[in-house]
Amino acid sequence: xxxxxxxxxxxxxxxxxxxxxxxxxxxxxxxxxxxxxxxxxxxxxxxxxxxxxxxxxxxxxxxxxxxxxxxxxxxxxxxxxxxxxxxxxxxxxxxxxxxxxxxxxxxxx
Amino acid sequence: xxxxxxxxxxxxxxxxxxxxxxxxxxxxxxxxxxxxxxxxxxxxxxxxxxxxxxxxxxxxxxxxxxxxxxxxxxxxxxxxxxxxxxxxxxxxxxxxxxxxxxxxxxxxxxxxxx
Numbered sequence: 371x372x373x374x375x376x377x378x379x380x381x382x383x384x385x386x387x388x389x390x391x392x393x394x395x396x397x398x399x400x401x402x403x404x405x406x407x408x409x410x411x412x413x414x415x416x417x418x419x420x421x422x423x424x425x426x427x428x429x430x431x432x433x434x435x436x437x438x439x440x441x442x443x444x445x446x447x448x449x450x451x452x453x454x455x456x457x458x459x460x461x462x463x464x465x466x467x468x469x470x471x472x473x474x475x476x477x478x479x
Numbered sequence: 480x481x482x483x484x485x486x487x488x489x490x491x492x493x494x495x496x497x498x499x500x501x502x503x504x505x506x507x508x509x510x511x512x513x514x515x516x517x518x519x520x521x522x523x524x525x526x527x528x529x530x531x532x533x534x535x536x537x538x539x540x541x542x543x544x545x546x547x548x549x550x551x552x553x554x555x556x557x558x559x560x561x562x563x564x565x566x567x568x569x570x571x572x573x574x575x576x577x578x579x580x581x582x583x584x585x586x587x588x589x590x591x592x593x
Contacts, residue, residue, distance in 0.1 A: 374521065401579060412569060412584035413522070420579070457521070465575070466537070467582065469521030 372396045374470035376458050381476045382448055390443045390456050390473045398463025404432050404443045405457040407472065413457055417443070445475075453477045481505055483585035485570050491591045492560050500555040500588050502570030510575045511553040512582065513537075513545060515566040522569065528553055529575060560592045 373395045382388040394402070401420040405413040419425055419434035419441060431444040443456055455472040462468055483504045492498050504511065509530045514522040524537030528547040542564060544556045553572075557564060567589050571582040 403579075403581065412586050414584070415581040418579040418581060459522075461580075465580075466524060466527070467522075469523070471519055471521045 372462065372468045374458055374460060374468055376456075376470040376473045378471070379474045379476065381478060382445075384448055384450060384477055384479050386448050387444065387446050388448060388475065390445070390458075390475065392441045392443070392458035392470060394439050394441070394458070394460045394468075394470075396460045396462045396468055399436060400461040400463070400465060402432075402434055402441050403459045403461070403467065404430075404441075405459065407455045407457060409454070416456075448477050450477050450479070483570055483572055483583055485568075485585040485588050487588060488586070489589040489591075491593060492557075494561055494592055495559055498557050498560060498590075500557075500568055500570075500590070502553045502555070502585055503551050504553075504570075504572045504583075504585075505551065506572060506574070506583065507550060508572035508574045508583070509550070510573045510580075511547065512571040512573075513543070513553070513555045514569045514571065515539065515564075516569060516587075517566050525555065525568075560590075562592045564590065565592045566590060 376392045404416040407413040417432040424433045429446045457472045458470040459467040486501045512527045513525040526545040528534045570585040573582045
């Protein structure tokens with residue numbers, strides 16, 4: 371079967387760095403996405419990885435290792451507005467997205 | 480531009496009744512999707528459409544139907560609602576012919592079936 375695993379909840383301090391991990395087992399791989407979802411709102415796109423390595427976009431970076439079925443999202447200089455759920459999704463061989471349940475990130479002052 | 484709009488924002492529906500959730504996008508994306516999101520679970524694909532005139536079943540299609548008469552609209556119909564269909568429903572769209580094909584989401588419809 372297809373499976374995306376990520377921690378249910380994480381807590382971090384304002385100004386710090388946090389890494390959210392995602393492991394996956396899917397039928398085929400055509401890219402991995404990270405989305406941010408604030409409570410009561412729609413998911414919004416953060417990053418996309420299709421090749422191994424690190425993609426950096428401002429305070430957010432995303433890493434992919436296809437051989438390990440592993441990705442992480444790194445958030446630097448945390449701000450209170452970063453409190454949200456972070457969703458990992460893999461595009462499978464049918465070009466459909468398989469979604470993890472999301473990681474709720476709580477930022478404390 | 481509005482992006483993707485969904486209606487209604489929320490709805491309480493009696494079991495056994497039918498309902499259509501509306502979704503419209505103005506980005507001229509060829510692909511559209513319907514997901515449901517339940518607490519503790521990832522987004523689950525209900526139905527999708529890669530282009531106007533075609534539709535496909537996702538992971539959880541039972542009890543739902545869709546149509547794609549044109550590029551912009553992708554309504555989701557519940558023919559006879561059941562309490563297990565209580566959920567938040569998101570419509571999304573993407574341009575599958577370019578870029579990384581990221582999906583853009585509408586604001587969601589919160590549906591309660593009693």
